[in-house]
Amino acid sequence: VAQLAHSMGYKPAYLNQYNLFLIRGDLVPARMWREWTLARVLEHSRGLGRYRLPFPSEECNAFVDGLAEVMPSDRAANTTATSTTMPHRGRRWWEHLPAIPRQVYSKGSEDGILEHIFAHVRAANKQYAELAVGDGRASNARLLREKGGWRGLLVDCCHSNPAIGLHREQISAMSVLGILERHRVPRQVDLLSLHADAADAFVLRSILQGGFRPSVIVAEANENFGEESQLSFPGRPVLHRNWSACGPTCAFHGGPRRQQSTALCGAGVAAWVGLASPAGYHSVYLSRTSLFLLRGGLVPPEMAREWTLARALERSRPLGRERRVFPREA
Numbered sequence: 001v002a003q004l005a006h007s008m009g010y011k012p013a014y015l016n017q018y019n020l021f022l023i024r025g026d027l028v029p030a031r032m033w034r035e036w037t038l039a040r041v042l043e044h045s046r047g048l049g050r051y052r053l054p055f056p057s058e059e060c061n062a063f064v065d066g067l068a069e070v071m072p073s074d075r076a077a078n079t080t081a082t083s084t085t086m087p088h089r090g091r092r093w094w095e096h097l098p099a100i101p102r103q104v105y106s107k108g109s110e111d112g113i114l115e116h117i118f119a120h121v122r123a124a125n126k127q128y129a130e131l132a133v134g135d136g137r138a139s140n141a142r143l144l145r146e147k148g149g150w151r152g153l154l155v156d157c158c159h160s161n162p163a164i165g166l167h168r169e170q171i172s173a174m175s176v177l178g179i180l181e182r183h184r185v186p187r188q189v190d191l192l193s194l195h196a197d198a199a200d201a202f203v204l205r206s207i208l209q210g211g212f213r214p215s216v217i218v219a220e221a222n223e224n225f226g227e228e229s230q231l232s233f234p235g236r237p238v239l240h241r242n243w244s245a246c247g248p249t250c251a252f253h254g255g256p257r258r259q260q261s262t263a264l265c266g267a268g269v270a271a272w273v274g275l276a277s278p279a280g281y282h283s284v285y286l287s288r289t290s291l292f293l294l295r296g297g298l299v300p301p302e303m304a305r306e307w308t309l310a311r312a313l314e315r316s317r318p319l320g321r322e323r324r325v326f327p328r329e330a
Helices: 002-007 030-035 038-048 058-063 110-118 142-148 176-182 197-209 269-279 301-306 309-319
Strands: 010-015 020-024 127-131 151-156 166-168 191-194 216-220 238-244 247-255 258-262 281-286 290-295
Touching (some): 002 010, 010 038, 110 216, 110 281, 176 197, 197 269, 269 281, 269 309
Parallel strands (some): 127 191, 151 166, 191 216
Antiparallel strands (some): 216 290
């Protein structure tokens, strides 16, 4: 029972004569994880009348045939009940994203994917910062705020709504640190979500260089850059953004008295990974439009070894993400 519960993120607390008492991992103090092993729980239970019995006892021999392991041995080999390492809630959770993550408020499946991630990665402060969020109705963080009790900062160039924490600010690589600091966003905020159009990569670079280390970063990854290009346009203000046969298109000032339109808004997946990896981030998922990155200290060892960008890209195909070449003739 302890081994099964540990794989789901629970810690044995006490045993009496009949029952094992378990505490969910996010409620367990760090010292308890280190020191209160199953052996100590068993030792404490002796005073409550629990006996140390051999297995199988002679009285039970007749019933041994047909027993099956609760936890298969290959799955449990590295998950002992006496472990002192606080687990993520659920073994190999990154391999078990729902086939169709639910979409509640976000434009894609972002809020459903975030719901899955934070069901297994403990939130430190339940705070978010979402930049260039529009009027907030399709915010990636809205489900967390309304259903999970999260709070945080929403920013957009053209909208304001104090009731949901939405502030009107001009976002750029030069201004973003001042915005985050003015609104007292924690350096290790749980979620950072970016929709800053052409300036995305330059905004994130400033944030990371400024010492911010969000637990999870969500960034729009433009398919039109393919899966290898690390290029991005310099951070010029976007005048407007639309969708075309080429995907997202944005228009910005291309020179005196004229606009320049391009389907190469923002940055591609390789650019985001190249930017975030030196800061210790690991790619987790890709939706049709967004890349999800997890801070290194929250990445389980098996995930770091096995869950490569190639596997994240493969997992993204059922979610509608296409494999495109760069540059495209279209």
